[in-house]
Amino acid sequence: MTTTPDVSAPADRSAGAAPGPRRRAGWLRARQDERAAADREFTAFAESAAPRLRRTAFLMCRDWHLAQDLTQIALAKMYVSWRRIWRTANLEAYSRRVLMNAVFDQKRRRSDTEVVLAEVPERGPGAAAADPELRVTLVDALATLPVRDRAIVVLRYWEDHSVETVADLLGVSTAVVKTQSSRSLSRLRDLLGPDLVPR
Template identity: 40%
Template sequence: MTRAPEAHDADFRAFATGRWPRLLRTAYLLTGHHHDAEDLVQVALVKAYARWHRVAQASDPDAYVWRILINAHRDRIRGLRVFEWLTVRFPERSERDRTEQVLDREVLARALQRLPPRQRAAVVLRYIEDRTETEVAALLAVRIGTVRSRAARGLEKLRADPAVRELRAPAGEQEVTDRAGAAQRSGVR
């Protein structure tokens, strides 16, 4: 029994509308540009629509579409021969009372910009999108160990970033944090 095209379109429209904000956020964190993120999400949704009968029947339609998004991003990166420059503005608008959060997000976005694309993808999917290592490995088509190492290296670079370190500890506590980190690395407790 085949479904009417109207039902097919309605199902897809409901799916796309419900997932758009999260897809856009992920795409923004991967690309660093609002317009590129919108383009990437649109490409992913067009591909999902073309295969909607398979996507809808999948055990996890969200993972199917996220995989399409990641593959589209990977294809996009392969074609790029220029450096990417992340913007300092996130897609959502802030209110004046949330200025501090917005500034923190800008610092994090700049720090993410400095990560290599593969490490950035692992960190964004694993920690910002809160996906499991298994899900990230499936989305990036790599082994779980690769996800772990890329995420660990990415986090290490983020932690070493001076701007991120300022976020983690107020100015007076920075020296204490530095000494504690050095002691932990050397095995002293």
């Protein structure tokens, strides 16, 4: 955005002007350069962040294609605000937050139409290793958790964030993060066995 430098009286604005076409060309070129630079920055960021975001999204939804869509939605939303955010300190955290919002939105949209066809079987200790055919994967077990608890587990134990960061990303208190991560781990332990989810 081009701005005039100072607030001054109308009479003060009598500085000489360069020829119109040259100045217009300069303004347009500067604007195009700025846009191109922002696009380059965004593309570089998106290419580096997309695999990580997609893995996180996959852990949240168990579906690579949906994870790809969610990643694309998150990146598109970041693109819209890119000129405002691209100089912020923590684009990584911002991208995680946008992704989680996309996951929550998607979950909310589909919650009325999804039908649960089967429950993940409850497993006893040691059962997981005993029968590979019936083995419950961590991703399946994660899917049994409410979406916010799933986000807490993924951000806390996969993304390796502190309790405070997770609370900040999800907009909840640290107490909620601690309580829900403890409950979620307990639930995962029940499903996968204590060997797979150590205390």
